[in-house]
Amino acid sequence: MGYRTILVHLDRGRLASARIAAAAALALQYDAHLIGLATKGWRLMLTETAPELGVGLSAGLVAYEDAAMRELDEQAQACVASFEEQVMRLGVAKYEGRVGEGYAGYAMAQSARYCDLAIVSQTDPDEAPLAQLPLLPEDVLMRSGRPLLLLPYNGQWSIAPAARILVGWNASREAARAMHDALPMFTRAKSVEVVVFETPEDVSMDHGEAPGADIGLWLARHGVTVDVRYVPAKVAAGEALLSHAADMGADLIVAGGYGHARWREIVMGGVTRTLVRGSPVPLLLSH
Secondary structure, eight states, X not given: OOOSEEEEEEOSSTTHHHHHHHHHHHXXXXXXXXXEEEEOBOOOOHHHHOGGGSTTOOHHHHHHHHHHHHHHHHHHHHHHHHHHHHHHHTTOOSEEEEEEOBOHHHHHHHHHTTSSEEEEEOOOTTSOGGGSOTTHXXXXXXXXXXXXXXXXXXXXXXXXXXXXXXXXXXXXXXXHHHHHHTHHHHTTOSEEEEEEEOOGGGOOGGGOSSTTHHHHHHHHHTTOOEEEEEEOOSSOHHHHHHHHHHHHTOSEEEEEOOSSOHXXXXXXXXXXXXXXXXXXXXXXXXX
């Protein structure tokens, strides 16, 4: 079992090269077909949004709209060309670059449905807000039905192979999905640690008699070297996971994404939002 088709987001940001390199490393590790997707985005076109005004529009305005669309297309094509040059140099044999229409979140989610793994980056606080898509990770995760690999915007990290993997387990449907989606990485890791961060009163019957024991046994049957720990939570689970990841030197965190309603996490905060915004190591999420 492995990842046979991998999708990576392409843009002109400073994180693109590292993201492509990580995707290429995974493609080489799993002998996967690698797809790089750049999108044109969109601009508000007066002739499209208000056609009744188009009759009297000057030729200059129409020419401006045409030039704007050509610019968006040229930028996307340049991203694809850069992707193809980089992955060819890195030795990836099976790859293709694509240009999609519209907003990257929709295009990435749609393409990810026909892939095994989608790769994007965290929002970079050092880059201009207008040059980024802050909701891209959440949109791909929620709309695609496929696992999302979220790469940090900063720091020293590597993804292939991930020697030490930390799993945040809460016995939810989303966490179970993430465990299955990360299995190709688990089987190649040197060690996997499954940690349950919940207060005793919050531990649900879904865990069984011993929190984490059943999922640990499932992993062991797949030949994974696994350690299971139940840690009564004293702080929020998201913060506890990040702290524990730093303590153990984790190369990857695996967790379910948005077990609560997405709007609730956006308004009130939650584990997924904490991990998406603050994880210093790659993060594999499934919904």
